[in-house]
Amino acid sequence: xxxxxxxxxxxxxxxxxxxxxxxxxxxxxxxxxxxxxxxxxxxxxxxxxxxxxxxxxxxxxxxxxxxxxxxxxxxxxxxxxxxxxxxxxxxxxxxxxxxxxxxxxxxxxxxxxxxxxxxxxxxxxxxxxxxxxxxxxxxxxxxxxxxxxxxxxxxxxxxxxxxxxxxxxxxxxxxxxxxxxxxxxxxxxxxxxxxxxxxxxxxxxxxxxxxxxxxxxxxxxxxxxxxxxxxxxxxxxxxxxxxxxxxxxxxxxxxx
Numbered sequence: 169x170x171x172x173x174x175x176x177x178x179x180x181x182x183x184x185x186x187x188x189x190x191x192x193x194x195x196x197x198x199x200x201x202x203x204x205x206x207x208x209x210x211x212x213x214x215x216x217x218x219x220x221x222x223x224x225x226x227x228x229x230x231x232x233x234x235x236x237x238x239x240x241x242x243x244x245x246x247x248x249x250x251x252x253x254x255x256x257x258x259x260x261x262x263x264x265x266x267x268x269x270x271x272x273x274x275x276x277x278x279x280x281x282x283x284x285x286x287x288x289x290x291x292x293x294x295x296x297x298x299x300x301x302x303x304x305x306x307x308x309x310x311x312x313x314x315x316x317x318x319x320x321x322x323x324x325x326x327x328x329x330x331x332x333x334x335x336x337x338x339x340x341x342x343x344x345x346x347x348x349x350x351x352x353x354x355x356x357x358x359x360x361x362x363x364x365x366x367x368x369x370x371x372x373x374x375x376x377x378x379x380x381x382x383x384x385x386x387x388x389x390x391x392x393x394x395x396x397x398x399x400x401x402x403x404x405x406x407x408x409x410x411x412x413x414x415x416x417x418x419x420x421x422x423x424x
Contacts, residue, residue: 182230183211184319187221190229196251204248208238219250224318224326229255258324263369264416265344267293268409269300269376280406281310285317285327287413288420294332297384300376305332335384339391344371348394350408352379357397360411365419372396372412377405 185203199207207213213233221229235249266289270277284292294305310329318326333341339349345368350360360372373393380388389395398411 181322183207183213183219184322185219185221186224186315186319187229188223190221190223190227190255191252193229193252193254196234196249199248199250201245204246207233207248208236208246213248218253221250221252222318222324224315224324226258226260226324227255228258228324229253261288261290261325262367262420263290263344264288264413264420265291265293265342265369265371266374266409266413266416267295267338267342267371268374269297269405270294271377271405272300274304274306276404276406278310278313280409281329282313282317283406283410284413285314285323286321287410287417288321288323288325289327289413289416290325291328291330293330293338295335295338295373296332297335297376298381299378307331335380336387338373339388339393342371344369346370346394347373347392348396349373349375349380349385349388350396350398350412351375351385352402353382353385355385355395357395359397359399360415363394363396363415367419370416370419372416374405374409374412 185199185207187197187199187203191197198204207219213219213236215233215236217233219231219233221231230253231250232253233248234251235247237247266284268280271280281292307329314327314329346366348363348371350372351357373388385395398408403411
């Protein structure tokens with residue numbers, strides 16, 4: 169089995185950094201302030217050291233650090249220049265979508281988004297349901313977390329974080345070939361571990377604390393969503409979301 173996202177161990181991996189606009193091989197570019205700080209102050213890289221860069225859209229480049237300014241008396245912040253040695257396009261993974269009523273608690277919402285990124289989710293849709301008043305929406309903060317999680321898990325694709333969308337609209341517009349809704353109501357639900365690991369795009373819909381309403385579940389049922397169970401205990405929203413992400417990650421590994 170060949171994994172499109174080979175996870176490198178700490179012993180054989182070059183550091184992976186983010187550059188939104190990757191130049192062509194042979195060209196030089198400057199890392200942004202955050203990536204330069206991480207390169208110089210955290211990783212303590214030296215001129216001549218090699219690293220990898222990704223733009224979060226599938227490009228992975230090998231590069232060399234050609235200039236590192238760390239003396240804060242000469243610069244307001246660390247600066248780093250790199251020369252691109254080679255650029256390759258990584259295979260695009262399956263479209264796996266997490267649609268979730270984000271926890272109102274900011275820390276739990278951030279943790280969920282971070283871990284979903286590490287597990288290779290391609291799109292994240294915050295869903296507005298009857299029982300989920302949307303908390304503070306912080307897309308810039310979430311993007312920072314996703315970039316860090318993408319680099320930590322050595323991936324080349326950054327998830328697409330979509331704007332919050334109403335439940336009724338989402339169940340009609342979801343583009344995934346397979347669509348499942350996880351809920352706790354007594355009904356004919358298939359345990360997620362009994363679902364076949366078929367190829368193709370998938371979406372798992374996770375509700376808020378207190379679950380979906382009966383009306384929302386019926387609405388999804390009529391729209392053709394598969395009703396699923398995530399286990400024998402009642403899970404917090406962020407825990408349920410991770411179970412769903414792990415299952416989708418397992419289908420990706422099986423397809424590889």
